[in-house]
Amino acid sequence: MIIPVRCFSCGAVVADKYEAFLERKESEDPKDVLDSLGVKRYCCRRMILSNADLLDEVIEFDEKSLKFK
Amino acid sequence: MGVEIIGENGGSLSFVLSDASVSLANAIRRTVIGEVPTLAIDEVEFYDNTSSLYDEIIAHRLSLVPIVTDLSLLNFKDECSCEDGCPSCEVELSLKKKGPGMVRSDDLKSSNKNFAPIPGVLLAKLGKTQEIDLKARAVLGRGCDNTRWQAAVMGYKYYPVISISDDCTVCGDCVKACPRSVLAVKADKLTVVSERDCILCRACSDVCEPGAIKVDGDEHRFIYELETTGSLKPREVLSKALDILKEKADELSSKGMI
Ligand SMILES: [Zn+2]
Ligand SMILES: [Zn+2]
Numbered sequence: 001m002i003i004p005v006r007c008f009s010c011g012a013v014v015a016d017k018y019e020a021f022l023e024r025k026e027s028e029d030p031k032d033v034l035d036s037l038g039v040k041r042y043c044c045r046r047m048i049l050s051n052a053d054l055l056d057e058v059i060e061f062d063e064k065s066l067k068f069k
Numbered sequence: 070m071g072v073e074i075i076g077e078n079g080g081s082l083s084f085v086l087s088d089a090s091v092s093l094a095n096a097i098r099r100t101v102i103g104e105v106p107t108l109a110i111d112e113v114e115f116y117d118n119t120s121s122l123y124d125e126i127i128a129h130r131l132s133l134v135p136i137v138t139d140l141s142l143l144n145f146k147d148e149c150s151c152e153d154g155c156p157s158c159e160v161e162l163s164l165k166k167k168g169p170g171m172v173r174s175d176d177l178k179s180s181n182k183n184f185a186p187i188p189g190v191l192l193a194k195l196g197k198t199q200e201i202d203l204k205a206r207a208v209l210g211r212g213c214d215n216t217r218w219q220a221a222v223m224g225y226k227y228y229p230v231i232s233i234s235d236d237c238t239v240c241g242d243c244v245k246a247c248p249r250s251v252l253a254v255k256a257d258k259l260t261v262v263s264e265r266d267c268i269l270c271r272a273c274s275d276v277c278e279p280g281a282i283k284v285d286g287d288e289h290r291f292i293y294e295l296e297t298t299g300s301l302k303p304r305e306v307l308s309k310a311l312d313i314l315k316e317k318a319d320e321l322s323s324k325g326m327i
Contacts, residue, residue: 006216
């Protein structure tokens with residue numbers, strides 16, 4: 001849906017690094033991006049790497065279904 | 070007992086604790102994670118929320134945002150002299166945003182500039198027709214009650230002790246096996262370059278044919294890594310945790326329990 005604010009396992013904040021990750025992963029190796037963002041534990045790394053951003057679709061659905069009400 | 074700081078970088082701190090027992094080492098870790106007070110949002114009042122995320126989801130996300138905390142200026146709400154919340158035990162924050170766009174913790178306006186949320190935390194996303202309008206109250210709390218008050222992430226390991234015996238044939242297999250590049254061959258001799266990076270995985274001694282490498286952890290020396298969530302400075306977290314631990318120990322000894 002949307003990136004969780006903190007890592008489920010350790011409690012470190014990950015939501016403030018997600019946008020920078022998305023932008024930089026296009027031109028850099030994702031591994032290096034995570035390292036330079038200071039996301040070093042694998043629990044936090046999976047939070048960012050395995051996130052599926054579905055909110056955009058939900059917003060689109062919500063706004064379109066509102067028109068037919 | 071001694072503490073030696075070996076690395077400090079903005080929100081993180083690493084140090085070596087020596088001549089200590091495992092129980093003390095773990096007590097320090099648990100105090101840092103669970104007892105150091107920080108600010109976090111505890112109550113949210115929604116005036117409007119037409120976003121695609123439910124009130125509860127937004128309230129939950131808000132609660133997990135670390136808020137920069139000056140511990141000298143705030144009391145715990147239940148220890149405060151007031152009846153039902155006052156500026157010395159509560160911080161009010163408000164958020165009002167119309168779409169389209171991202172809602173970040175920067176949009177969360179604090180009533181007191183000493184206590185601002187850390188920037189850049191993604192809270193929600195709004196479509197063209199959506200908006201959020203809310204008020205929130207943050208109070209002091211402890212990590213043992215809820216993760217949102219957790220001040221830092223902290224862990225420790227035994228100090229690695231790597232010994233290389235004369236049976237070493239300098240084949241270099243261990244250098245390749247080590248995931249942390251702790252070993253290197255220098256001037257035809259196997260040497261330990263950075264023992265603190267060793268994670269005690271023993272991949273080197275597993276591949277060593279003559280069994281020349283021995284990796285052990287020193288049970289009286291610990292390497293700690295502390296990373297704050299952003300509400301307090303790492304040194305502040307550590308010294309506060311040690312104060313709390315000492316207070317608790319004093320309380321026990323005053324009751325004759327230790
Ligand atoms: Zn984590
Ligand atoms: Zn009060």
